[in-house]
Amino acid sequence: MEELLRIDNLCKHFVSGKGIFKKGYTIKAVDGVSFSVKRGETLGLVGESGCGKSTLGRTILKLYEPTGGKIFFEGKDITDLSPRAMRPLRKEMQIVFQDPLESLNQRHTVGMILEEPFEIHNIGTRAERKQWVEELLVKVGLPVEAASRYPHEFSGGQRQRIGIARAIALKPKLLICDESVSALDVSVQAQILNLLLELQQEMNLAMIFISHDLSVVRQVSDNVAVMYFGNMVEYGNAKALYADPQHEYTQTLLSAVPVNHPRNRKKKRPAEATS
Numbered sequence: 001m002e003e004l005l006r007i008d009n010l011c012k013h014f015v016s017g018k019g020i021f022k023k024g025y026t027i028k029a030v031d032g033v034s035f036s037v038k039r040g041e042t043l044g045l046v047g048e049s050g051c052g053k054s055t056l057g058r059t060i061l062k063l064y065e066p067t068g069g070k071i072f073f074e075g076k077d078i079t080d081l082s083p084r085a086m087r088p089l090r091k092e093m094q095i096v097f098q099d100p101l102e103s104l105n106q107r108h109t110v111g112m113i114l115e116e117p118f119e120i121h122n123i124g125t126r127a128e129r130k131q132w133v134e135e136l137l138v139k140v141g142l143p144v145e146a147a148s149r150y151p152h153e154f155s156g157g158q159r160q161r162i163g164i165a166r167a168i169a170l171k172p173k174l175l176i177c178d179e180s181v182s183a184l185d186v187s188v189q190a191q192i193l194n195l196l197l198e199l200q201q202e203m204n205l206a207m208i209f210i211s212h213d214l215s216v217v218r219q220v221s222d223n224v225a226v227m228y229f230g231n232m233v234e235y236g237n238a239k240a241l242y243a244d245p246q247h248e249y250t251q252t253l254l255s256a257v258p259v260n261h262p263r264n265r266k267k268k269r270p271a272e273a274t275s
């Protein structure tokens with residue numbers, strides 16, 4: 001499989017202005033992380049709250065400017081690209097957030113929300129876009145009538161389907177899922193994970209799956225990176241890492257996963273969706 005994304009020694013430091021940190025204090029949210037993701041492959045990114053997972057995801061997408069290190073996408077160094085030069089690349093890399101109610105414009109209908117990526121990138125006629133919106137809704141398991149409704153009219157799982165539909169609208173090559181199923185009930189989680197896995201196969205999508213939930217990450221990942229205070233302490237094949245964690249921190253994280261939790265009984269991919 002061909003490499004799609006590589007990050008070398010990537011850093012994102014914030015200088016504190018207010019809050020719990022002293023003014024001028026440097027927070028090393030991401031501090032020298034390196035890994036690569038191949039086409040069609042999933043990298044799980046795990047670690048406790050505050051270890052830098054979301055910051056890393058956003059820095060890879062250049063929603064944050066990196067403080068140091070390099071980002072290569074399809075072999076091209078994109079680290080220092082201007083926002084303008086990044087624009088065509090935005091189609092290729094998308095993100096699904098935890099709470100679609102926050103990330104989707106609530107005053108827009110689902111149809112408007114899904115049409116927007118095509119408008120921004122000036123793709124298609126009005127009629128074509130309408131057709132694509134309907135196709136997207138079907139693809140993520142929603143009725144076409146959903147186009148005329150508003151995000152708040154849907155359940156959490158359905159809203160996440162809308163978020164996913166928007167993220168895949170422009171057929172990206174990389175999808176970053178940032179705690180995308182964390183707010184959902186276990187059965188709905190399984191349905192959304194199934195959807196992501198189906199789309200991944202169909203579109204040969206590479207995914208970076210960010211979660212604090214190790215049992216969910218285990219179900220979807222080919223490789224796993226474990227973060228601790230901005231550093232990556234372990235990285236490798238998911239099966240091997242779960243079977244024989246090398247780093248003390250990974251061992252502690254894994255031992256904290258409750259053994260009797262229903263999610264942990266599923267060894268492979270989640271059960272068939274029942275929505």
Ligand SMILES: Nc1ncnc2c1ncn2[C@@H]1O[C@H](COP(=O)(O)OP(=O)(O)OP(=O)(O)O)[C@@H](O)[C@H]1O
Pocket residue numbers: 014015016027028029047048049050051052053054055056212
């Ligand atoms: N915009 C920002 N300005 C200053 N500090 C920030 C900013 N964003 C994140 N941080 C800090 O960087 C560190 C890593 O945060 P980040 O949100 O990336 O962690 P996380 O692992 O995703 O945690 P969570 O799952 O709770 O979001 C934290 O100490 C956080 O307070």
